[in-house]
């Protein structure tokens with residue numbers, strides 16, 4: 001997975017769309033409409049915003065040193081089951097981030113970037129679907 005390309009996509013999103021949350025959650029709720037009411041407490045969008053920024057931090061750690069991302073993702077899968085979020089929704093959430101980024105980047109979204117993100121999603125999925133696996137190899 002080419003971490004530099006993923007990083008570059010984050011940089012462009014930060015420049016162009018400081019709040020990508022509506023694009024991400026719009027996609028997530030289109031795919032899983034029954035997830036929307038779980039955010040009933042979130043009347044001002046701050047829970048969704050906080051959650052997305054934690055997910056971004058986890059991805060940025062996951063593509064780099066992996067200090068905490070793998071454990072965090074495995075823990076969140078378990079905690080979120082308590083909120084009524086089935087594990088398979090995580091893959092859609094990460095996919096929604098990828099698709100939102102592609103939309104924001106427009107012509108700057110390259111095939112190599114898409115490939116790097118697909119590889120990232122596949123790796124993240126391993127941690128979601130096998131929460132009992134051992135600590136991963138470190139990248140870089």
Ligand code: HEM
Pocket residue numbers: 035038039040041042046047050051054055058073076080083085089090093
């Ligand atoms: C790596 C992925 C994820 C991370 C790091 C994460 C993190 C978090 C965090 C930190 C909160 C608490 C935010 C706050 O109260 O300010 C939260 C709440 C929540 N998350 Fe996630 N989340 C992830 C994935 C998901 C997915 C895929 C869903 C599916 C819809 C989801 C649904 C929720 C809901 C419904 C709440 C609100 C619970 C409440 O009202 O107390 N999360 N998440």
